[in-house]
Amino acid sequence: MSDFLHGAETIEQKSSNFIINEADISNVIIIGTAPSYLAEINEELPHITNDTEAVRYLGNNIDGFTLPDAVETILQESGGADIYTINIFDNDKHRSSVDKDITFANGECKLEEIGIQNLVLNKSEELLTAGVDYKYENNVITVLEGGKLETDQNNVKASYKYVDFSKITDSDVIGSTDKDGKRTGLQKIYDIASIYGINPGIIIVPGFTSKNVRDAVIAICEKIKAYAYLDCDNKTTLPIAEKARLNETEGIDLTCSSDRVMLLAPTVKRYNSYQDTTLDKPYSPVAAGLRVKLDRERNTAKSISNTSCVTVKGSQFPIYFKLNDKNCDANRFNAQGITTLINYKGDYRIWGTRSACFPNKNSGIESFESVRRTADFIEKSIENSSIQMVDENITKGFIDDVLNPINNAFAKWANPTDKKNNIIYSGEAWYDANLNPAESIASGHIIFPYKFCPLGVAERITFYSQIDISLITKALGE
Numbered sequence: 001m002s003d004f005l006h007g008a009e010t011i012e013q014k015s016s017n018f019i020i021n022e023a024d025i026s027n028v029i030i031i032g033t034a035p036s037y038l039a040e041i042n043e044e045l046p047h048i049t050n051d052t053e054a055v056r057y058l059g060n061n062i063d064g065f066t067l068p069d070a071v072e073t074i075l076q077e078s079g080g081a082d083i084y085t086i087n088i089f090d091n092d093k094h095r096s097s098v099d100k101d102i103t104f105a106n107g108e109c110k111l112e113e114i115g116i117q118n119l120v121l122n123k124s125e126e127l128l129t130a131g132v133d134y135k136y137e138n139n140v141i142t143v144l145e146g147g148k149l150e151t152d153q154n155n156v157k158a159s160y161k162y163v164d165f166s167k168i169t170d171s172d173v174i175g176s177t178d179k180d181g182k183r184t185g186l187q188k189i190y191d192i193a194s195i196y197g198i199n200p201g202i203i204i205v206p207g208f209t210s211k212n213v214r215d216a217v218i219a220i221c222e223k224i225k226a227y228a229y230l231d232c233d234n235k236t237t238l239p240i241a242e243k244a245r246l247n248e249t250e251g252i253d254l255t256c257s258s259d260r261v262m263l264l265a266p267t268v269k270r271y272n273s274y275q276d277t278t279l280d281k282p283y284s285p286v287a288a289g290l291r292v293k294l295d296r297e298r299n300t301a302k303s304i305s306n307t308s309c310v311t312v313k314g315s316q317f318p319i320y321f322k323l324n325d326k327n328c329d330a331n332r333f334n335a336q337g338i339t340t341l342i343n344y345k346g347d348y349r350i351w352g353t354r355s356a357c358f359p360n361k362n363s364g365i366e367s368f369e370s371v372r373r374t375a376d377f378i379e380k381s382i383e384n385s386s387i388q389m390v391d392e393n394i395t396k397g398f399i400d401d402v403l404n405p406i407n408n409a410f411a412k413w414a415n416p417t418d419k420k421n422n423i424i425y426s427g428e429a430w431y432d433a434n435l436n437p438a439e440s441i442a443s444g445h446i447i448f449p450y451k452f453c454p455l456g457v458a459e460r461i462t463f464y465s466q467i468d469i470s471l472i473t474k475a476l477g478e
Helices: 052-057 065-076 170-174 185-196 211-224 238-244 286-298 329-333 369-386 394-411 438-443 470-477
Strands: 029-030 083-086 095-102 109-110 117-123 133-135 142-143 156-163 201-206 227-231 261-264 268-271 277-281 314-315 339-342 347-351 425-428 448-453
Touching: 029 065, 029 185, 029 286, 052 065, 052 083, 065 083, 065 095, 083 227, 083 339, 095 470, 133 201, 142 394, 170 185, 170 211, 185 211, 201 211, 201 286, 211 261, 227 369, 238 329, 261 286, 286 347, 314 339, 314 347, 329 339, 329 347, 369 425, 369 448, 394 425, 394 448
Parallel strands: 029 083, 029 201, 201 227, 227 261, 261 339
Antiparallel strands: 095 156, 109 142, 117 156, 133 142, 268 277, 268 314, 339 347, 425 448
C-alpha cells in the first residue's frame, strides 16, 4: 500500500516519558585513613571499582591504615563494588617525633613505627650519612661496608617522624563545613554525591567507634537516606555489650536507637596478603561487601544475616552458637540489637537481622535491616525518577502519567515469581483530592500518597512436634 495521503492526520504520542529508574543504593562510602604521604596518592575523593585502582589511590594494605584494608575486603566479599573513599589522614597533623637510642643486630635495625620520615642518625653526636654509612628501606636500617658503622654500631641515636594514629580525633572524622563551604571528614559525603551524581547508599567508618562519630553518621544517614554498618568498640565483650546498650559501661557507649544503623561485634580475623599475616580487623567492611553482593545477586529484601563471609578467618573471641538456644552468645548479642559472627560447621557467617533501633525503640518490621533498605530503595527510585515531571502542567493526564509508572513498578516489585525483583508484598499509589485543595494546586504543590510493605524476614522458625503412638498401629498394619 502506498504511503500517499491527500488530507490530514494525527499521530497520537505518549504524553509523558516518566518511568521509574531504580535507584542504586549499593555504592559504599568509606571514611578512614590512607598513607597520603606517598607521592602517588593524590586523588582526593577517588571512585574505586577494583584492586588496581585501590592500590593506585590508597596504597598497599599497611596495617594501621583503614581505607586500603576496607576496600580490599569489600571487593573480595562483594565480587565487585562502587566504592568512594574519604581520607582523613593528615600527614602533618597526625605525626609524632622520636629521638632515641637504637640497637643493631647482624648489621640491621628494624624500626617499628609506620610511615617514617625525616630519618637522621647520629653516632656519638656525629652525623651519619645515608648511602654512605647506612641505607634505609622498608623500615630497616642496614649498615654499609666502609661506613662509620661497619665495625661499631654502638651509641647510635635516631630521630624521625612517624604516623601516630592516636592523634586522629573524633572531630577529624566528623569534620565540618567552613565559611567558604569547604568540607572535611564525614561532611565530604555531600561532595561525593555532587561530584559523581550518586545517591549515597552504604556508609562505614572502620576503626572509629565512639558515640560522637556514630551520632554524626546517623545524622547524615537520616538526611540522605543512607544505611551504615558500624563497629562496636574492640573491647566490646558480650557482658559489656548487654550493659553498654543501655548506659555507658567501662568507657564504651553503645546507646543508639536508629533504624539506619547496624551495630557489629566483635572484630574479626582477616588475612592481609600484603603483609602475609592474619590480624583482628573491623567487621564493617565485611558487612558492607556482603550487602553489595546480596543487592546484586538477590535484592534489597534479602536479609544480610546468615550469609557466608569469604574473608573472615575467625573472631576476636569465641562466640558460642546453637540454633535453638536463647542463651547462646550469638542470640544474646542479637537480642541487644547487635549483629555478630557465627561459625557454623567451619563456615563463618554474619548473624543478626536487626538495626540498632531494636529492641528498645522498635521491634516491628521496620527494625529489620533489609526492610529499611528496601524502603529506601523504593522511595529513592520514585523520588529521583520524578525529576522528569517537575515543572510540568498539573492536569488529569499529568496525574495519570505520574501514577501509572509508580503502580507498574509496584506490580514488578510484588511479582512473587520474580525472585530478583520480588521485594514487597504489595504497593499502591493514588491521587487524593482531599490532600490537594485548589489553593495548593494553584501554588504549584501536588501530593501523591503511596503505600507498600516490604517482605518480612524469617528470623525465628518454630516447629511443633509430637510422639504419636497411634502411628505404630498404622505402620505395623500395613
